[in-house]
Amino acid sequence: MTEIRYRRLLALYPRAFRQEYAEEMIGVLMADPRPAPAQVFDLIRNALIARLRLAAPGSGWARSARLVWFFGATLLLTVTLRRVVGDIPIPAHPGRQWAGIPPVDAVRLAGWAVALLAAVLGLRLVGALGAVAGLAGEIAAPSRTYVDTPATVLNAYWLIVAAFVVLCAVLVAERGALRPRGWVPIAAAGAVLIAEGRFLFLLDWQRPESFFAWRPPAALLAVAAGLVALGVLRQEAAVRRRLIAWSVPILVTFPLVRAGFGGFVAYNMGHPDSLRLIDPGQWALLLVVPLAAFAAAAAIVRRLETPA
């Protein structure tokens, strides 16, 4: 790998770190004969850690990142499973054919399953590869219909952000195998989500006219949310604060899409012949708001933990 490429990677570090160590690091990197991909992974990972340390000093971020990796991969795996399991027809009703698992869902399933297994075994590079595959799947899924229905990307945007958060967490997580405290409620939340998807499917199948009727699955979603909250509450205070900070960029996407893109969606619904696509300014908003929300949450964590 060339010096110029290493210098580009070093640009990921905070400026102060770069000014202090970049020249030395270049010397070490150019002298090191080991293969470039592992060096690249190590640089990206440590650049992220250096940025997180600036945002909120302390080792709690690396520890909480392991939980985000485990919990996030579990939940994203179950969200995909929910979709796949929900579409399988009942054998007793041969009128409906099952087309199998769509390739994009297969990529997501495999990616998150690998990421979860890697979290349990403590294999960071494998976990990162799984998370990259999962993220690619989460981006590819709504992109298929983006040109015809731009809102699909907005509806799935929280999943894309969640996948990106999990990837970042894998990159900065502490080493070591993990079966964390609070994994049972998280796994139970996943099971409830899958059951909810299946229940919803059966309900629509048997009583399609009941679309606007009361839906028991809404209660199941609340149960799943409660179980996730229980899993978070079971962590020690410092880790819990960081888990909440990690989740902020995901949570902020809901009001962002609702408030920032309501007019956009309404226009497209009213003008199917002249659809508007998301413009560069709107893309920038979608990128910047979650990042800014995380920076603000990390700053609050630092303030809470700074002695008066």
Place this chain on the structure above:
Amino acid sequence: MREPTFLVLTALAAEPRHGYAVIEDVAQMTAGRVRLRAGTLYAALDRLRVDGLIEIDREEVVQSRLRRYYRLTGAGEQSLTAESARLRAQATIAERRLRARRTELGGATA
């Protein structure tokens, strides 16, 4: 103390070293099991400098590249001493228990 941190301090306990020399020494100490990469090494060096456990000894320019030597501080020596004692105590307990286990198993099979 994490293993890379312990190993970096151990490498600097012998003499002031520059970054690549630390990587080589750690690999040699651990018979090749741990071979630090640049990102991990400089994260550890930065943390240790912030904590006052190491400091810059001198700088050189070799083949137009900056080479900075780091050395252990008094606080670094104390920290390494404490960590070594902790690891030794744990290893002693483990060895004692393994000896007792072998004795018991030997007695059971005899």
